[in-house]
Amino acid sequence: MRLSRYYMPLMRETPAEAQIVSHRLMLRAGLIRQMSAGIYAWLPLGKRVLAKIEQIVREEQNRAGAVEVLMPTIQSADLWRESGRYDAYGAEMLRIKDRHDREMLYGPTNEEMITDIFRSTVKSYRQLPLNLYHIQWKFRDEVRPRFGIMRGREFLMKDAYSFDLSAEDARKSYRKMFIAYLRTFARMGLKSVPMRADTGPIGGDLSHEFIILAETGESQVFCHRDLIEMPVPGEDFDFDGDTESVVNQRTSLYAATEEMHNAEAFAALPDDKQVSARGIEVGHIFYFGTKYSKAMGAKVAGPDGTDVTVEMGSYGVGVSRLMGAIIEANHDENGIIWPDSVAPFDVGLIDLKPGDPVTGELCARIYRDLTQAKLDVLYDDTEERTGAKFASMDLIGVPWQIIVGPKGATKGVVEIKNRRTGERAEMTPEAAIARFAAKDM
Numbered sequence: 001m002r003l004s005r006y007y008m009p010l011m012r013e014t015p016a017e018a019q020i021v022s023h024r025l026m027l028r029a030g031l032i033r034q035m036s037a038g039i040y041a042w043l044p045l046g047k048r049v050l051a052k053i054e055q056i057v058r059e060e061q062n063r064a065g066a067v068e069v070l071m072p073t074i075q076s077a078d079l080w081r082e083s084g085r086y087d088a089y090g091a092e093m094l095r096i097k098d099r100h101d102r103e104m105l106y107g108p109t110n111e112e113m114i115t116d117i118f119r120s121t122v123k124s125y126r127q128l129p130l131n132l133y134h135i136q137w138k139f140r141d142e143v144r145p146r147f148g149i150m151r152g153r154e155f156l157m158k159d160a161y162s163f164d165l166s167a168e169d170a171r172k173s174y175r176k177m178f179i180a181y182l183r184t185f186a187r188m189g190l191k192s193v194p195m196r197a198d199t200g201p202i203g204g205d206l207s208h209e210f211i212i213l214a215e216t217g218e219s220q221v222f223c224h225r226d227l228i229e230m231p232v233p234g235e236d237f238d239f240d241g242d243t244e245s246v247v248n249q250r251t252s253l254y255a256a257t258e259e260m261h262n263a264e265a266f267a268a269l270p271d272d273k274q275v276s277a278r279g280i281e282v283g284h285i286f287y288f289g290t291k292y293s294k295a296m297g298a299k300v301a302g303p304d305g306t307d308v309t310v311e312m313g314s315y316g317v318g319v320s321r322l323m324g325a326i327i328e329a330n331h332d333e334n335g336i337i338w339p340d341s342v343a344p345f346d347v348g349l350i351d352l353k354p355g356d357p358v359t360g361e362l363c364a365r366i367y368r369d370l371t372q373a374k375l376d377v378l379y380d381d382t383e384e385r386t387g388a389k390f391a392s393m394d395l396i397g398v399p400w401q402i403i404v405g406p407k408g409a410t411k412g413v414v415e416i417k418n419r420r421t422g423e424r425a426e427m428t429p430e431a432a433i434a435r436f437a438a439k440d441m
């Protein structure tokens with residue numbers, strides 16, 4: 001992408017309305033723009049990162065055996081009357097009437113809708129276990145939308161729903177999602193800690209929140225220090241094999257959100273293992289048994305022919321919130337530092353003397369070769385001052401920069417810079433191209 005033809009509205013000043021660093025940087029780097037309280041437009045850079053996050057979530061759901069669908073944002077109130085949640089949900093639900101005066105709503109979550117789909121299409125235990133998910137916008141009329149997209153009113157969520165014949169099978173489905181979540185967040189460079197959580201209005205008896213420790217987190221959390229650095233199962237993990245030992249290794253150590261905190265049990269940990277910190281909730285999983293399937297008549301014929309009400313769980317990831325969490329964990333005084341896996345571009349290519357045929361020709365060649373090697377390159381070919389170019393590239397946080405100046409170009413060298421470490425190295429353009437094309441960074 002040539003910057004001269006791109007749309008990347010940066011802000012030089014620090015926006016006064018933003019209280020936390022991720023919100024400030026998202027506005028300054030031109031990732032989002034507020035349209036109403038808690039409602040944001042996603043600008044090109046933000047849209048790119050959102051797509052990367054979404055794709056990692058999708059790949060890990062698929063790997064764990066979940067199947068993707070897409071349900072609508074607008075739902076009928078009647079479905080929610082069946083579960084009893086139409087009245088219970090309260091003011092957070094955005095209620096709408098269509099032209100025929102029918103009551104509709106903008107979905108805050110999809111337990112009812114997926115249960116309706118399930119009951120009308122799945123009839124036999126042979127079709128189980130089944131886990132269906134989608135990645136869709138939600139609306140919750142939060143009392144206090146704040147911190148930008150961290151607590152928005154409209155936000156992107158991945159929500160999965162599992163259906164099983166028995167409580168034991170349902171716990172297995174729960175463990176698969178538990179492990180999928182560990183992998184998902186780790187691939188984004190985040191250390192997540194699963195913590196025992198309150199089930200709240202969704203109901204049920206087993207629930208974990210996945211928490212990223214960060215000073216600006218909204219909730220107070222408590223955990224055993226060993227949970228923070230515990231290694232995460234690799235790509236070859238067998239989701240149909242032993243999931244229990246991975247989950248138990250974690251759940252046997254103390255970790256709880258404030259609502260579930262047991263001060264006595266926490267105080268019993270060795271002093272150097274007690275972590276009391278702020279946390280950002282990026283995922284929340286629930287096993288709630290037959291709460292919805294019973295109310296809505298979701299049954300299958302069991303092996304002996306008699307009807308069995310299915311056991312369910314639901315599993316949410318805050319896809320848009322994750323962008324804020326990633327920035328909270330990856331920035332410095334100059335701006336964002338994206339982990340490679342979610343960066344909007346792989347490489348920023350800076351022409352320090354646009355209009356000069358030597359630097360121009362060299363940049364064009366590097367740009368062409370890297371693009372051919374399937375790298376996403378942001379090519380700053382604008383007339384901006386050198387200082388402003390460096391500041392912009394640092395602010396938007398592209399992991400690698402290739403800097404092409406007139407002196408070097410004449411000598412036949414370019415400079416590469418690692419955004420995270422600040423390390424710089426001079427090399428021939430061929431060496432730089434080979435290094436990035438081999439993804440050997």
Ligand code: ATP
Pocket residue numbers: 109140142149150151152153154155157281282283284316317318319320321
């Ligand atoms: P919270 O306790 O933060 O209000 P919740 O328990 O209501 O969240 P869930 O219903 O479990 O949230 O939603 C699944 C995930 O969606 C959460 O873990 C969170 O990452 C994300 N999420 C929830 N509400 C919002 C919001 N208002 N803005 C952005 N993301 C959200």
Ligand code: MG
Pocket residue numbers: 209281284
């Ligand atoms: Mg929650």
